[in-house]
Amino acid sequence: MYDRKDPYYKKAKQEGYKSRAAYKLKEIDKKYNLYHQNSRVLDAGCAPGGWSQVLLERVKNGVVVGVDILEMDSLNHPAFHFIHGDITEDETVERILEISDKYDLVVSDAAPNTSGQKLLDHVNSVELVQKIAELTRKVLKKKGTFLFKLFEGEDKDMVLKGLRKDFDMVKVVKPDATRKNSFEIYVICRGYKGEQG
Template structure:
């Protein structure tokens, strides 16, 4: 019901995107220029594939990971796996020796209990950052979703030294009621 009254839900249907989330990436990419033509992009928590679709449209080669299956998408190499399992890093480096962009829209199953959802989302975001540190090229870009809460400042302190440009951002296409916010890091340095 909520989706059907939603502008971005209908826009996604109209434009053939698999998720309304596609518009969040489009908006953030427009503002922060994260993905360029020819980039190798890693999409973590990718199913159903809206972000992957956008990255392919921008001319990127995409490797997508999700714990759940994803319907086939032209231009996307899909790996079904858990991003909190460190073994995934070797699999990803076998596919590409480095990545220009790592983006993660991974979300835990929502319980409705703010602190639990926040801490689980921080776990996924930290796992995404762990993967980024292992696979991102120097100078590369990182985008990750987190649900707001008390751990966010500590997480920011971990991210901060690794990026030349860093910012939290809430795209217009995020629902007003949502706790989600995106960390954008550009110019990765080891």
């Protein structure tokens, strides 16, 4: 699956990151300053742990809660909590809220298993994102930030429109570390207006 000649893959190996995806978060954070040392962060779809590693470089007094349906090796960091579970299930939401009742930032690099069929992958990605957005509305504090990955396609605008009701700013970003032929995009939503209704 990984291209060993890929410069980000090599860099991740050399610098001890568990994924090349780590550089995507670094890049987005450099531009948008997503979190600080006291942040409480939820990392949805965290395995093998690259994004959590990046978050833990700065989060000292807060928490980083990683959730994945796959098991992963411990990151050996006192601020890190791993939940082995499906992010779309209510039981997982309860476990997330047991660790912290509100989060400053939710990041999601979660993706459904890809089939290679662009339309199907897009539809599955939209479905997963909608569920993660629903979870985010329950756990994110007012003015908080939500960053997520989406496989591009015709329903993108519908997803963004739904989020614009809940956030002051919704913006599409495509980090350089994303592979050239990839149809993934990242969406950053800032200024959560709080649970409505």
